[in-house]
Amino acid sequence: QQTKEQYLPALVYRTGPYAPNGIPWANGYADYMKLTNARGGINGVKVLVEECETAYATDRGVECYERLKGKNGGATLIQPLATGITFALTEKAPIDKIPLLTVGYGRSESQDGGVFKWNFPIGGTYWVAADVLLQQIGKKEGGLDKLKGKKITLVYLDSPYGKEPIPLLTERAAMLGFQFNALPVTAPGVEQKSTWLQIRQQRPDYVLLWGYGIMNSTSLKEAQATGYPREKMYGAWWSGAEPDVKDVGMGAKGYNAAAMQHGAEPGSAVVKEILDKIHANGQGTGPKEEVGQVMYMRGVVSAMYAVEAVRAAQERFGKGKVITSEQARWGLENLNLTQAKLDALGFKGVLKPVSTSCFDHMGGNWARIHTWDGSKWQFSSDWLQADEQILKPLVKSVADKYAAEKKITRRSAADCQS
Amino acid sequence: MSKKKIGEVILDVRNISLRFGGVNALTDISFNVREHEIRAIIGPNGAGKSSMLNCINGVYTPSEGSITFRGQTFSHMNSRQVAEMGVARTFQNLALFKGMSVIDNLMAGRNLKIKSNLFLQALRIGPAAREEVQHRAFVERIIDFLEIQAYRKTPVGQLPYGLQKRVDLGRALAMEPQVLLLDEPMAGMNVEEKQDMCRFILDVNDEFGTTIVLIEHDMGVVMDISDRVVVLDYGKKIGDGTPDEVRNNEEVIRAYLGTGH
Amino acid sequence: MFYRENGQFKTSYQADQQIFPVAQDRWAIVALLAFAFVGVPLLADEYLLRAILIPFLILALAALGVNILVGYCGQISMGSGAFMAVGAYMAYNCFVRIDGMPLLVALLAGGFFATLVGMVFGVPSLRVKGLYLAVATLAAQFFCDWAFLRIPWFTDNSPSGSVSVANLQVFGWPIATPLQKYLFCLALLALFALLAKNLVRGAIGREWMAIRDMDVAAAVIGIRPMYAKLSAFAVSSFIIGVAGALWAFVHLGSWEPAAFSVERSFQLLFMVIIGGLGSVMGSFFGAAFIVVLPIFLSRFLPVLGALFGAEVSTALLSHTESMVFGVLIVWFLIVEPHGLAKLWSIGRQKMRLWPFPH
Amino acid sequence: MGFFLETLFGGLMAGMLYSLVALGFVLIFKASGVFNFAQGAMVLFAALAMARFSEWVPHWLGLQSKFLANTIAFALAAACMFVLAWAVERLVLRHLVNQEGVTLLMATLGITYFLDGLGQTLFGSDIYPIDVGMPKDPLLLFENTFPGGIMVNQEDLIATVVAALLVSLLSLFFQKTSTGRALRAVADDHQAAQSIGIPLARIWVIVWCVAGITALVAGVIWGSKLGVQFSLATVALRALPVIILGGLTSVPGAIIGGLIIGVGEKLSEVYLGPFVGGGIEIWFAYVLALVFLLFRPQGLFGEKIIDRV
Amino acid sequence: MDSKNIVLNVNGIEVIYNHVILVLKGVSLSVPEGGIVALLGGNGAGKTTTLRAISNLLQGERGEVTKGAITLRGERIDNLTPAELVQRGVVQVMEGRHCFAHLTIEENLLTGAYTRKNKGEIAANLDKVYTYFPRLKTRRHSQAAYTSGGEQQMCAIGRALMTQPSVVLLDEPSMGLAPQIVEEVFHIVKDLNEKEKVTFLLAEQNTHMALQYADYGYIMESGRVVMDGPAADLANNEDVKEFYLGMGGSERKSFKDVKSYRRRKRWLA
């Protein structure tokens, strides 16, 4: 019995400064895993989930990782759920041979599977998010070339997470000729008066918001207090969920944020299924009302990638078997989620196809923009695709620098077969 | 009075004044201390006796006047310098290092004499280790002398008051001082213990020839053991002389002694 | 009954000045060290090493440094995290900027730079005292947090501000597996503990304690407050700096300034207070308490919950953990305000008297 | 010029908010010699209680009136703070009479952990709004004198008035009443205070209760600005430079210190920040406080640190 | 002594500090209403500890009474707080002054009146203290920390008197006071005792003075009461004379001539 379970632990934070965002994510992740089991497991193999609380702190995250990695026959993969923890685990995972699934966060350059064999930022990186936001702003202005001479200010959490988009934005600024300015906010971001005073002084045309947790709602409140139009504010996809705007309410109306492919999807098939099969039986993890909200969906999507990776691995290493973490890595590297597959899983309209490869650990660079209407998030753009022309060289150069530092040689094509 | 050879003036205090805000703690005080003598300072509470000692070893800076020590004149003293010149003192309100054991308190008194540097001390090899043993031997002699062997390793904060006073004296003695300033060393002791304390003081004075400046409220003690006495009252000097002279000084009787003595 | 020192007479001061004057203690410590160096590697699994023992060793080292400053010299500091950060980042810079830099030298260099920074921030202690100083040391903390986040040079221009090291080795031996890391940290800790113990029981240690207990009296017996305080800052930040470098290099491998945030400073301060101010042993107890207890609770509480048939959610678990932790701190303080080390010594004293009650 | 004034005002108002938190620290320190690390946690706890009660009360009682609901919630939260004060005395302080400052500091740390856990268990970890009807939109003054006018937040103005009121009341209390004197005596020497019949238990409950209410007021104001969430506890770190600048034992010092720190912080960030990459305000506040300390080691208005032999 | 008007009775108490240090080993004593009882003994005999046990101030020193009982007018007071004891009229003047350093002398005195509510009475008491200690009046606006040792001692005594006590536990009141003032303090004690019927339990090193003013005395050594009796009897006891009054035979010995040789106290077998 024991051995028949696929162990998929998750590092989560249901406490601490970032709990409002962490809780729905963890609920979504847990619920989808329950759904998977309700659906009969992965080709009959049930999944076993275990949470470990990190409170978004790196050292606790590392401890959790160490604790969970060897349990129940070994962790199949790990979701660090924090950029800081991802950085630390990036050094450890290759030794333990455990893949890190970092859906929409972590190191942007880890898209490069040639160097980052064990990192999987499936579905999008911060660079994708930043690029997509610029494209949308360009659209608003009537073309990217119209950005020339405009002022765009980034308000970011002063942490590796917040700094991630800067290289891309700097690059884009040079290319498109807009004036780029970055204002750091000291964590956790409850005091932003001077930041917004500066914004009031500089009067940028657009503000990009790269905050997390309470920093987002604080930014929106300060924007309201300084009279900066929320319509001109664009947030990253970690700045665009319900907890970020809920208690600002109408004060945040008009605020835009990237949706990481998915947004709030209360109407999607998978949500309905979760409500039917899990919550209806009283087995739901969180409050019913939050099912289908943005962070919840991100948990669901992350879980789905994990499950599908296992499924993909089973295709190769034996259906109905419990697979190892190394096999899971292969699965993650060879995901091919076509629209048909996604639709079948209940993600119709939620996701675009994702297909990873040995060298591309991201697998998809689509996103949409959604806008807060005062009570809920609503899509306000079409699908947008990040510009590979810009992303690719950036990823490669940063990854190469990392490889040089760590004396890692790029994986060969042969290595990809393993 | 025995064969004690009282020498030259070693410490000369001239026209010292000390003010705290509105309070004149000391006004124009002058007196001197000769080598090897026991010099008492007496006076009512708040007369400025402790403040006088504080001026001598650099805790307070007098607003006027000068202090001459062995021919060198200072307008104010620097604690470290005073210690190096061989002046040690005890405190009225017990300024011991409460968290340290008796031994450590006394050893701290010898710190000026320790020469090895931080690195040698960290490794505790060669000279550093030898030095430590040497000083320990010296300190043990003081411990024997003061009869506090049993409390060697007790943190001084836990000792009863009287013993703490003894440790305080021990710490001062550990500095091998030439001049010893004692601020009410016998407060809170019974007669028996005072006798012990007197014996220690007299022995130090006799055997090592240490000059002693003593503040004390027990007139029996002061009159018995001191060679000369200064009397302060409200920051002013009202008397100076041998115990007998002072005892019969009208003003001293009025201000301090009362009629009982 | 067995723990008596009677019959053990010292014939020289040297013998009496040993670190452990009681023979039983000496044997116990030898046994403990032997166990730590030989027994633990045989028994401990990787999780124990990586998640508990290595952090414990490194934080104990840092706590030792903090204890020198706070416990021995009485200068309350809430900026220890900053000195760890200086150690970590400067060691990193030495390590990556200078080719062929040996790990050990890089670590010590980290300690050296921490010493410099520590002394600079120690200067206010000459005027500012007690809690005022404590809060003032936070200036060091926030300044360093900021500097390592904002000044790209420190992070070798890494865009995210996160840096990492790899391929550690000492004298040709790799420091890669948990066991190797454990032994390396253990050896360093043992060495530093010995040196620190020598310092605190020597002349300089007495100066520190004198300043702590009664600075005016200390000055009167010829101790220079400036020298004593600054040397305490220097020694303490050196040790903390080395610990910081170890934390970064050996434990984390990859880190960002948040690893040395103000919470870390507080954590270190708690360790020494809980463990016992002015006690080398206390640093170890404190580190063990603060590192191990939360981990223990997070594993033990679910089991306890399961026993009562209650399924404890992650959030509730972690809240309970925090509450229990808080209660335990208060409880220990009530039982013994002078820390675990004091509790330990009282225990020994009782043992000495055993089986007689007093 | 307009912008400078705006920054200045912004700083003053931010400073006033720090003062409110600092006040709690000062009260407890002044009255019992305890450096209360838990003040931040208390602000959070109080604000959480207020936020959740104002949400639950209408639910429980079927109330329509927002004002009534808020009033009841405030009363309930205040009651929570009273219970807390009582428990802290009973379970913690009582057993630590006459212990050193660090020990007590450590104990308040234990309380912090406990409150963090308890607060989140009882009230949840989400972001909760407190809506006491404070106006959110900015007010523009002197629009014809300066281009763009000077922007002031009405919310901040109200906070300033409340803080000023609270401070005057508390200063009076300390200076003029015999309880105020007893509080200061307790801070100096627990044992001596006991020996002459000052009931420590009662004194401590009073002080912690007053500090709790101050925390509640601070929590309500901050909370209605920012929303209530775990991170609110970190405003305590912002208040620390304020109290050392003003002096650990001075109630008016908390205010003046708050204003200086607030203004210094904002001006430095806005005018110096851009040259060094920004984000300097927090350490700047600490360094500012430190510089003041070098000249007055007891802070601007603190009681002189006594060392005498 | 007549057991009926015993106001304070200590019965076989043991005190342990820090859970390990046994300091009092069964101390019993009783204080009659309106009496002055002296508690004598060398350094570390346990006088202070006894007084702390009575006034319940041991907790702050991490000490506890493990055996025995203490009663005040027949009521067990082991579990009362010090504040409640003050309400019942028992106040202790602590050894080592313990003035409130940051408060002025006058504020120090006024805090002593915390338990008194009657304004007129407080003012009268304050006046009384100032007449007893005129020195305090001149220094009344300076912070206690900056007054001399003796002034602080007066302040501590005065502060205790402000509580309008009926039983005063005085711990070394004469320490650090000039001879004149010592005399005065004992006069005050006598005065209060006679005029206001205040009962005193007095721990003192100044045996001479103490026996002169007290009615009854206890002598403690190493945590035990080794001798007790009416003050006059004690003053005439040879041992007491030798060890506590410093008299060999009938003459006072000069401090200069004491020998290092010491006779062994007979009761310390």
Ligand SMILES: Nc1ncnc2c1ncn2[C@@H]1O[C@H](COP(=O)(O)OP(=O)(O)OP(=O)(O)O)[C@@H](O)[C@H]1O
């Ligand atoms: N807080 C404490 N912790 C441990 N031991 C203590 C403590 N206070 C006192 N003692 C011990 O208790 C014993 C009795 O002390 P106590 O202070 O009662 O003596 P005393 O008779 O008042 O002496 P003195 O005349 O010197 O004041 C001493 O041996 C002392 O070491």
Ligand SMILES: Nc1ncnc2c1ncn2[C@@H]1O[C@H](COP(=O)(O)OP(=O)(O)OP(=O)(O)O)[C@@H](O)[C@H]1O
């Ligand atoms: N640091 C200070 N600040 C203010 N006043 C002071 C200070 N030091 C001493 N004084 C005042 O100076 C006067 C003399 O004090 P000092 O301590 O020298 O008296 P003393 O003669 O030693 O008295 P005692 O016999 O009571 O110890 C006192 O009135 C005291 O209040």
Ligand SMILES: [Mg+2]
């Ligand atoms: Mg004096």
Ligand SMILES: [Mg+2]
């Ligand atoms: Mg005593």
